[in-house]
Amino acid sequence: MSPSHLRRALTAGLMAAFVSVVPARAETLDKVMFGTNWVAEAEHGGFFQAVADGTYKKYGLDVTIVPGGPNENNRMLLIAGKIDFFMAANTLMSFDAVANNVPVVTIAAVFQKDPQVMLTQPDAKVAKIEDLKPLTLFVSKEGMTSYFQWLKSEYGFSEKNVRPYNFNPQPFIANPKSAMQGYVTSEPFAVEKAAGFKPNVLLLADYGFNTYSTLIETRRDVVEKKADLVQRFVDASMYGWYNYIYRDNSAGNAMIKKLNPEMTDELLAYSVAKMKQYGIVDSGDSLKNGIGAMSDERYTSFFNKMVKAGVVKPDLDFRKSYTLRFVNKGVGVELRPSKP
16 A cells, blocks of 8 residues: 555544544433433333333333332332432322322323232132122232222222232132233232232223323423423333334343343243233323323312222322323334234
C-alpha cells in the first residue's frame, strides 16, 4: 500500500472509530430505579424483558429493577424518594394511598385482570362461584380484608367456613371439600405438582372482582417535574410486556432465573401460558388501547363495589389515585399476533 493510501486508510479508520465512540459519549441515559413487590417471577416478566432486550435503553433509560420480597418494602422506598417507580399489587393499594394522604399515583395497569383465584379439587363439583359457599375456604388475612368482603356483599358468602390460609397447599390437598385462594399463574401449578391432580380454577375477575393489578406507581412530584421520563418508562415497559407475552422472552426469563434461582423454566412457561389463556395482561380495554390501559369507568365501578362491601369509605376521592395521562395510546399493539 502506498503512503498516500496508507494515510487515507488510517484517517478513515480513525474517523470510523471516532464516529462509533461519539454517540456513546453523547448518549446520556436517565437512571431509573423500579421496585417490584415480590421476588423475580413471570408475573413481572415484561419489566425484566425490557431491561434484558434493551428496550429501556432505546427509550433513553438505564433501568435497575429492585426485587421485593417478604422483608422488603419498596413502596416505602418510593415514598422516600429512593426509587422512582413501584409495582403495586392492585387498585385497593391506590385507594389506601389516597385515604392516608400518601403522595403516589398510579400511571398504568399492566394486568387488566387480577390473577386471584379460588381452587377446588376435581370432585368438588364446583361450576360457579356460588358453589364455593358450603366448602371450607382457606383465605389469607389480606384476602379477608379485600376480595372476601366483596364475596360477602356480592354473593352472600359467610365467614363461618373460613380458615386461615398460610400459603401452604397441604390443608387444601387433604380436604376434598375445601377451596383455597391463589394466583392463577402459580398455585394451580404447585397443587398439581404436590398432589398429582389438576384443581378447578375460578378466576374472581371473571365474576366481577374488577380491580386492576400489577400497577405502576410513582410520586406526584415525578409526574409533575419529569413527565417525559414517566412517559418513556411506561411506553418502554409496555413494549417489554408485549415482547414477553407474545414473542421470544428468553432474555427476560434468564434475568428472572438469575435473580431467583428457585424459578424453573417449567413454571415460567406455565405462568405465561395462563396469563395469555385468562387474558390477565391483554384483554378488555387493552385490546384497543394497549397494555397498561385504564379507564374512569372501570375505576368508578370497582370503587362502588368496594364501598358496598365496606372496604373503602364512600367519601374517598378515589380519582386522585390514578391518572390516564400516560396510557391508552395504543403503544405496542402492533406486536400482538392476530390470534394471541
